[in-house]
Amino acid sequence: MTSTLITNIGELVTNDPAMGDGSFLGVAHDAALVIEDEHVAWIGPASKAPPTDAREDIGGRAVVPGFVDSHTHLVFAGERSAEFAARMAGERYTGGGIMTTVTATRAASDTALRVHTAHLAAEMLASGTTTIEIKSGYGLTVADELRLLRIAGEFTPETTFMGAHVVPLEFANDRDGYLDLVCGEMLATCSPYARWIDVFCDTGAFSAEETRRVLAAGIEAGLLPRLHGNQIQHGPGVQIAVEFGAASVDHCTHLDDSDIEALAASDTVATLLPGADFSTRSPYPDARRLLDAGVTVALATDCNPGSSFVTSIPLCIALAVREMQMTPAEALHAATAGGAAALRREGIGHLSVGARADIVVLEATTFVHLAYRPAAPIVARAWRGGATSPPQ
Amino acid sequence: MTSTLITNIGELVTNDPAMGDGSFLGVAHDAALVIEDEHVAWIGPASKAPPTDAREDIGGRAVVPGFVDSHTHLVFAGERSAEFAARMAGERYTGGGIMTTVTATRAASDTALRVHTAHLAAEMLASGTTTIEIKSGYGLTVADELRLLRIAGEFTPETTFMGAHVVPLEFANDRDGYLDLVCGEMLATCSPYARWIDVFCDTGAFSAEETRRVLAAGIEAGLLPRLHGNQIQHGPGVQIAVEFGAASVDHCTHLDDSDIEALAASDTVATLLPGADFSTRSPYPDARRLLDAGVTVALATDCNPGSSFVTSIPLCIALAVREMQMTPAEALHAATAGGAAALRREGIGHLSVGARADIVVLEATTFVHLAYRPAAPIVARAWRGGATSPPQ
Numbered sequence: 001m002t003s004t005l006i007t008n009i010g011e012l013v014t015n016d017p018a019m020g021d022g023s024f025l026g027v028a029h030d031a032a033l034v035i036e037d038e039h040v041a042w043i044g045p046a047s048k049a050p051p052t053d054a055r056e057d058i059g060g061r062a063v064v065p066g067f068v069d070s071h072t073h074l075v076f077a078g079e080r081s082a083e084f085a086a087r088m089a090g091e092r093y094t095g096g097g098i099m100t101t102v103t104a105t106r107a108a109s110d111t112a113l114r115v116h117t118a119h120l121a122a123e124m125l126a127s128g129t130t131t132i133e134i135k136s137g138y139g140l141t142v143a144d145e146l147r148l149l150r151i152a153g154e155f156t157p158e159t160t161f162m163g164a165h166v167v168p169l170e171f172a173n174d175r176d177g178y179l180d181l182v183c184g185e186m187l188a189t190c191s192p193y194a195r196w197i198d199v200f201c202d203t204g205a206f207s208a209e210e211t212r213r214v215l216a217a218g219i220e221a222g223l224l225p226r227l228h229g230n231q232i233q234h235g236p237g238v239q240i241a242v243e244f245g246a247a248s249v250d251h252c253t254h255l256d257d258s259d260i261e262a263l264a265a266s267d268t269v270a271t272l273l274p275g276a277d278f279s280t281r282s283p284y285p286d287a288r289r290l291l292d293a294g295v296t297v298a299l300a301t302d303c304n305p306g307s308s309f310v311t312s313i314p315l316c317i318a319l320a321v322r323e324m325q326m327t328p329a330e331a332l333h334a335a336t337a338g339g340a341a342a343l344r345r346e347g348i349g350h351l352s353v354g355a356r357a358d359i360v361v362l363e364a365t366t367f368v369h370l371a372y373r374p375a376a377p378i379v380a381r382a383w384r385g386g387a388t389s390p391p392q
Numbered sequence: 393m394t395s396t397l398i399t400n401i402g403e404l405v406t407n408d409p410a411m412g413d414g415s416f417l418g419v420a421h422d423a424a425l426v427i428e429d430e431h432v433a434w435i436g437p438a439s440k441a442p443p444t445d446a447r448e449d450i451g452g453r454a455v456v457p458g459f460v461d462s463h464t465h466l467v468f469a470g471e472r473s474a475e476f477a478a479r480m481a482g483e484r485y486t487g488g489g490i491m492t493t494v495t496a497t498r499a500a501s502d503t504a505l506r507v508h509t510a511h512l513a514a515e516m517l518a519s520g521t522t523t524i525e526i527k528s529g530y531g532l533t534v535a536d537e538l539r540l541l542r543i544a545g546e547f548t549p550e551t552t553f554m555g556a557h558v559v560p561l562e563f564a565n566d567r568d569g570y571l572d573l574v575c576g577e578m579l580a581t582c583s584p585y586a587r588w589i590d591v592f593c594d595t596g597a598f599s600a601e602e603t604r605r606v607l608a609a610g611i612e613a614g615l616l617p618r619l620h621g622n623q624i625q626h627g628p629g630v631q632i633a634v635e636f637g638a639a640s641v642d643h644c645t646h647l648d649d650s651d652i653e654a655l656a657a658s659d660t661v662a663t664l665l666p667g668a669d670f671s672t673r674s675p676y677p678d679a680r681r682l683l684d685a686g687v688t689v690a691l692a693t694d695c696n697p698g699s700s701f702v703t704s705i706p707l708c709i710a711l712a713v714r715e716m717q718m719t720p721a722e723a724l725h726a727a728t729a730g731g732a733a734a735l736r737r738e739g740i741g742h743l744s745v746g747a748r749a750d751i752v753v754l755e756a757t758t759f760v761h762l763a764y765r766p767a768a769p770i771v772a773r774a775w776r777g778g779a780t781s782p783p784q
Contacts, residue, residue, distance in 0.1 A: 081760035085720055088713050088763070123769060278714055278766060315767035321480050322670055328477055368473035371480070374670060375707035375767040377515060 003041060003052040004386075007032040010060040010365045014043065015337045015350035025329050025367075026350075033063075035357040038386040043353060058361050061380055062369070064332060066130025066358030067313040068339025068349050071250050071271055071300035073162075074134045074155070075117050075148045078104030080305045084279065093280035094204050095232065097306045098138070098166045105138040105148070113151050120303065121155050123311040130358035130384040131339070131348050133158035133300075135198055137165030142186045149193035158343055160196035161187065161223060164206050164214045179210055183217035196247075197223035201237040208236040215244050224344070230254045231276070242266040248298065248342035252285045253277065264293040269342040272334070273302035274319035275310030287324035298338035299331060314370045314378050321371040328371045357386040395433060395444040396778075399424040402452040402757045406435065407729045407742035417721050417759075418742075425455075427749040430778040435745060450753050453772055454761070456724060458522025458750030459705040460731025460741050463642050463663055463692035465554075466526045466547070467509050467540045470496030472697045476671065485672035486596050487624065489698045490530070490558045497530040497540070505543050512695065513547050515703040522750035522776040523731070523740050525550035525692075527590055529557030534578045541585035550735055552588035553579065553615060556598050556606045571602055575609035588639075589615035593629040600628040607636050616736070622646045623668070634658040640690065640734035644677045645669065656685040661734040664726070665694035666711035667702030679716035690730030691723060706762045706770050713763040720763045749778035 012031040014020065020028030032049045034042035042050055083097045105113070117134075124132060134152035136159075139145040145163050152159045163182035171178035187197075197218025201211040205228070215225045225244045229237015231251035238259040241249035249263070250271040263270055270290050277284045290297050299316045302308040310316070313335050320331040340349025347356050362369060363380040370378060382389050404423040406412065412420030424441045426434035434442055475489045497505070509526075516524060526544035528551075531537040537555050544551045555574035563570035579589075589610025593603040597620070607617045617636045621629015623643035630651040633641035641655070642663040655662055662682050669676045682689050691708045694700040702708070705727050712723040732741025739748050754761060755772040762770060774781050 079757070079761075079764075081756075081758055081764045084764045085760050088717075089719065126769065127767075275766070278710075279764070281714060309761075309765045310767065312767035318670075322673060325480075327481065364473075365471070366473055368477050369471075369701075372471075372473045372476045372671070373701045373703075374667070375519075375702065375704040377518065 001037055002054065003034055003036045004054040004056060005032055005034050005049050005052040006056050006058060006063070006359065007046050007049060008057045008060055009063045011062040011367065012351070013062070013064040013332065013367050014352060015065055015333060016352045019043065023329065024333055033351065035383065035386045038357060040351055040353055040355045040357050043351065060365060062362040062364055062366050064360050064362065064367050065336040065349055065351050066360050066382060066384060067128045067335045068131040068343065069124060069129045069300050069313055070133045070248065070298055070339040070342040071273060071302050072132050072134055073137060073302070073304035074120050074132065075113055075136070075151050076101050076105050076138045076305055077108035077113060077116060078305060079309070083306065087280060093282065093307055095166065095200070095202070096204070099169055101138050101305055102140055102168060106141070106144050110147060110151065114154065117151060117155060120311055125382060125384065125389055126379060127312045127314055128360040128379040128382055129313050130360070130382060131158065131343070132156050133160060133343060135160040135162040136190065137162035140165065140168040142181070142189050145186055145190050146193065149190055153193055157195060159194045160198045160226065161190045161194035161218065162198040163187070163190070164199040164210070166200065166205060179213060182214060187217055187221050191221040191223055194223055196226050198226050198228065200228040201240060202228065202231050202235055203233040208240060211237070211240050215240070219244070226250065230259070238262060241268050247344045250300070251276070252290070253283060255286065260289060260293050260295065263290065263295040269296045269298050269338060271298040271300050271342050272320065272324065273300055273308060274316050274323060276302045276308035278319055279308045279310065284323045287320060287326050291326070291330060296338060296341050297334045298342040299334040300339060315375060317370045318374040328368045332367050332370060357383050359383040393429055394446065395426055395428045396446040396448060397424055397426050397441050397444040398448050398450060398455070398751065399438050399441060400449045400452055401455045403454040403759065404743070405454070405456040405724065405759050406744060407457055407725060408744045411435065415721065416725055425743065427775065427778045430749060432743055432745055432747045432749050435743065452757060454754040454756055454758050456752050456754065456759050457728040457741055457743050458752050458774060458776060459520045459727045460523040460735065461516060461521045461692050461705055462525045462640065462690055462731040462734040463665060463694050464524050464526055465529060465696035466512050466524065467505055467528070467543050468493050468497050468530045468697055469500035469505060469508060470697060471701070475698065479672060485624070485674065485699055487558065487592070487594070488596070491561055493530050493697055494532055494560060498533070498536050502539060502543065506546065509543060509547060512703055517774060517776065517781055518771060519704045519706055520752040520771040520774055521705050522752070522774060523550065523735070524548050525552060525735060527552040527554040528582065529554035532557065532560040534573070534581050537578055537582050538585065541582050545585055549587060551586045552590045552618065553582045553586035553610065554590040555579070555582070556591040556602070558592065558597060571605060574606060579609055579613050583613040583615055586615055588618050590618050590620065592620040593632060594620065594623050594627055595625040600632060603629070603632050607632070611636070618642065622651070630654060633660050639736045642692070643668070644682070645675060647678065652681060652685050652687065655682065655687040661688045661690050661730060663690040663692050663734050664712065664716065665692055665700060666708050666715060668694045668700035670711055671700045671702065676715045679712060679718050683718070683722060688730060688733050689726045690734040691726040692731060707767060709762045710766040720760045724759050724762060749775050751775040
């Protein structure tokens with residue numbers, strides 16, 4: 001067991017209201033922390049720090065918990081910049097381009113997918129993300145969905161089976177046949193490699209009835225539910241997520257009063273994906289209303305080549321502040337503790353004794369710079385599970 | 393003299409309509425280029441490349457001209473994240489916080505200013521910017537304005553005297569006295585260290601009459617005019633810029649028909665600063681209308697600690713596409729050739745034989761990724777004046 005003292009922290013965000021200033025961010029000054037192996041072993045005033053094997057002086061910089069990116073589609077091949085440019089010239093986002101990526105992904109070798117995913121995961125870590133969720137959904141055959149989940153599992157335990165991403169072209173005239181496959185052989189094959197079941201419940205994707213069927217089958221197979229909902233239009237996604245006790249319903253762009261009420265009365269997190277709203281020129285969700293109603297909000301990238309080729313949680317924080325009227329503190333909390341809640345994880349998303357040592361040092365004296373300096377190289381260094389990683 | 397062949401370029405943006413696809417971006421495929429010392433010595437089909445001393449295979453990546461950031465306030469001390477957070481919570485931007493930075497800057501040592509400027513300039517180069525303009529305006533005494541311009545001159549020949557940034561507190565009851573100083577001793581002392589004269593012509597800053605007085609004095613002292621105008625409200629800035637033959641009028645958020653007509657009939661560039669609109673939650677300028685009227689548009693960061701702590705031209709490009717309906721091609725052109733026009737520079741902002749070898753290699757196969765992958769580490773490497781710089 002080796003221990004490292006992290007000291008000379010200008011501002012320490014713990015997400016522990018018992019710490020520091022007593023706010024939900026639990027901001028402490030003149031604090032230090034000790035990493036022992038993978039975990040945080042001690043936090044307190046720098047002047048009372050215990051002896052350790054090593055010592056890291058981080059020069060008065062701010063320290064925040066590692067970001068938890070609870071919504072990504074990271075295993076894919078190809079890119080869709082031409083579709084992006086067409087959309088920026090006026091075409092609407094319908095989700096119809098997903099099959100482009102399915103075709104490219106099916107054609108890619110395991111090695112190509114692994115190398116590409118590793119590249120994006122490294123980008124994410126360099127911008128402060130220490131936990132990622134990864135969905136399948138660009139395979140849409142039994143063999144390809146399995147392949148994507150096995151590769152995803154090399155990068156994270158938070159793997160999500162999303163055979164119900166779109167109905168693939170070869171089943172265009174047989175939706176029920178595809179759903180039989182998803183809920184039958186595909187689920188049976190994939191469920192050992194996934195923690196979560198997810199469905200794209202939206203206009204042009206899957207209906208309420210189809211969504212319920214897939215979620216029920218996934219739960220029966222031992223998976224935990226989460227949902228894409230209310231992105232493209234208002235629909236039943238949020239209500240179904242709450243009905244099934246989903247950990248999270250993601251996008252939430254189009255909500256009505258009853259959706260907000262249902263979320264507020266539930267344990268379901270509303271995961272907002274401003275990178276997707278940015279990259280599809282869509283309206284941003286009404287984060288203010290969700291927060292004011294007491295809903296737990298998470299921020300994630302939705303990283304995918306169609307609607308949000310974004311790896312940077314700091315960009316999501318900046319967009320949440322600029323476009324969704326979240327305060328910098330609320331946005332940081334959503335990208336850390338919120339993401340952890342969306343993944344039902346206790347030991348990440350905060351810095352407390354016993355938490356995983358996922359620690360991000362900012363090239364700044366305060367976390368506010370995450371929004372104040374959009375697109376700057378704001379992450380000086382990071383530890384993930386106590387292991388240090390080089391700066392960007 | 394040493395020569396280097398840059399080859400295996402996936403897509404080469406030259407900004408030379410005589411090259412490649414004949415568009416204003418002059419996009420060539422299967423092209424290569426040769427750097428000799430500081431300049432581009434040859435461009436053509438890779439198969440016809442001449443022999444060179446060295447050879448760089450850039451692996452099919454896209455190459456674009458180095459970005460020209462024609463509007464920054466890079467020499468300053470301190471930060472204003474608290475003011476930013478207050479603004480995001482609803483306070484309006486009035487420019488009133490400039491004195492906070494003036495106080496911090498006056499108190500900073502030359503060395504502290506130099507180190508901070510170097511840090512930001514390195515950030516800019518790492519994100520692809522190979523030419524920067526730097527304004528004074530956080531000194532507002534003869535000695536401090538001189539100091540800022542001398543430090544700015546260590547980083548760029550594009551130095552701008554901007555004593556008329558705000559009226560400093562000590563002259564609050566004597567505006568005319570301050571303008572006498574700016575146009576008298578301050579200008580006389582500073583003009584040998586500046587190429588440009590600039591005035592903040594806006595509500596709460598300097599009036600039309602004051603602006604004309606300062607510009608006329610600057611021109612008399614041998615400086616070339618440029619202007620901040622029409623940022624906070626509609627005002628006379630654009631018309632005065634055109635009247636004085638300014639190289640550029642910057643911000644242009646609030647324009648009327650006669651402003652657009654005046655710009656279209658002039659050589660004055662409209663420099664748009666979407667980082668400032670982002671960071672002050674202001675409306676974005678109507679770039680579409682300017683472009684459609686035939687106005688030359690530039691994109692720049694406005695990097696400063698109050699209204700736009702942004703160093704990333706790629707972010708400005710992404711915002712121009714998302715928020716200002718510029719195409720990715722128009723946005724890239726504005727951030728390269730547009731910036732060069734705003735600085736009246738012939739030898740930068742394009743890649744042609746004889747141009748300065750300011751070359752940016754993207755971590756992408758096409759320049760569209762500058763908008764498609766917001767806040768990604770999109771710059772793989774850069775050459776500035778033929779000298780290579782390490783990646784980010």
